[in-house]
Amino acid sequence: MAIPLADQLKMYKNMLLIRRFEEGVAEAYADGLIGGFTHLYIGQEAVAGGAIASLNHDDYAIGTYRVHAHALCRGTSPRRLMAELYGRTDGICKGKGGSMHFFDNEHYFMGGYGIVGGHLPIAAGLGLGIHMRSEDRVVMAFLGDGASNQGVFHESMNFAKLWDLPIIFVVENNFYGIATDVRVSSAFNEIHRKAQGYGMPGHVVNGMDVIAVREACDEVVSYVRQGSGPVLLEARCYRYQGHSMTDPARYRSQAEADLWRKRDPIPRLAKQLLAQDVEQERLDGFQTEVNEIVADSMQFAEASPRPGPEALYEDLYAENYGG
């Protein structure tokens, strides 16, 4: 089924927002306003942009340490995300998590996690919770190609299928685990076919095409929502930047990077939208709008106070005891 134009426009705007947000992050990082590990999503916008659009508001999404985009697509306020990156009290996690640990209960974004694959058993647990509570919900768990070689990936796939839990594993295959090419790290690098080992459907989609991602996800989400059990979807994509802000990505050739940049998901969708009689002015208007949103989020973040010393011991436990 064709994706309605309104949805296409929304995904276009989301991709623009992700890219501009990440550019703003890179600027702030260069200015020393953001510290720690910061992993940018530029180039991969079509994956989160298309996949999360298939979810209902109360479905769960969970991701890795490269999750700025996923939180934005779930609807988390860019101001609160930027304030988190700046380590301020208005941050979505009060400045205690940073780039790798966005989390937003209100939008059912169940976190970014810094240990490769470590969130996958938690994703399975979210599915188990839905199952135990007989709820009409699904879990969308994002992971990278590197995570598919971790032990807990396999444990989680096994549990998910064994108990037919409502989970969509979205593998964002950007072909590199930091610097290591998937072909030298995975004995079997057709990652979607790893699902077969667990009797689970596995599909592959062009992760540089947001419409293709959205269509594939609409299909698998509806399959999972019907109670048919989990699915793995591999989205092949590319990060334009290095693994993190400190990685110059010398392990990739310029020719390879240029090739992928030609497949950029944003102009690709722009072209399709123009062909559907959307005016260029409207697309330009979106760009202006997201530029303002990001500029505003950076001003907001900078104005937000740093956590006071009393915050150090807050939030550790729900129940506190003396001594």
Add this chain to the structure above:
Amino acid sequence: MAEMRYYQAVTQAIQEEMARDEDVFIFGEDVGLVGGTFRATEGLMAEFGARRVRDTPIAEAAIVGLAIGSALTGMRPIAELMTMNFGIVAMDQIINHASKMRYMFGGQINLPLVIRAPGGGWTQKAAQHSHAIESWFMNTPGIRVVIPSTPYDVKGLLKTAIRSDDPVLFIEHEILYNTKGEVPEEEYLLPFGVADIKRPGRDVTIIAWSKMLHEALKAADILAAEGIEAEVVDPRTLDPLDYNTIVSSVARTRRCVVAEEGWRNVGVGAELAARLQEDLFYDLDAPILRVASADVPTPYAANLEKQALPNAQKIVDQILKITL
């Protein structure tokens, strides 16, 4: 009061809480059909069904992850690890995830989960099956560490653990499962962070928990025959720790031995001794001593295992050094 075994106190606590709260459920290796390797979940599957009492694959990391994820949805999972030794396989989930999430996500969530696992050696299970590693978790902020020594404490603390909104590591002891003790007929809960003085005394304080608590009580009997009255303090929960009861006992007796089954090097005893001397340096009549496992992998040979592990006589020997 009814007399029951330690493992039965586990079962009864879980049974009562599952009957009371639909969100409580349990899963782990062999917990269902056979009722647990140590019989601690016997009868639960028959009573509550395979939906709420789940046998799992052998996949400890994922078992803990499932507890975390399901707790995020509002369930109150109890994950059983067949032994603490297998908990080491799940360390990333326990340390990097369960213990960190509430804080690093700015307090947005509670994680009401219990991880149950028996630890300890004593029956020639050799190096990979004899871990008493509660100190590892006491060294990790963000997870409660409960380590009961008697059926009474097991039942009251496990019920509290299941109702707690924080992650709890509930460490049982393989050797204690068949020990008996009095347990009230009526419902009761025991609070975290309240130590129990298992035997009062004026001459020396022994701090001990789990299996070592019983060794400490034996040691106190032996010492009593020598005219030395030992006070035996069981912290029962290492996190939160009832330091007030411990420090006030040592302030009275002016002597202290910490007896633990874990290794001596950077063990719980090291922490307690450091903290006590900070507060009581000028009140102590003797150095604080430790009785702990020898710093080697637990050996198989019965005589070597006995040599490696702490026991009542070793506690007595240490106490005689500081009381005579």
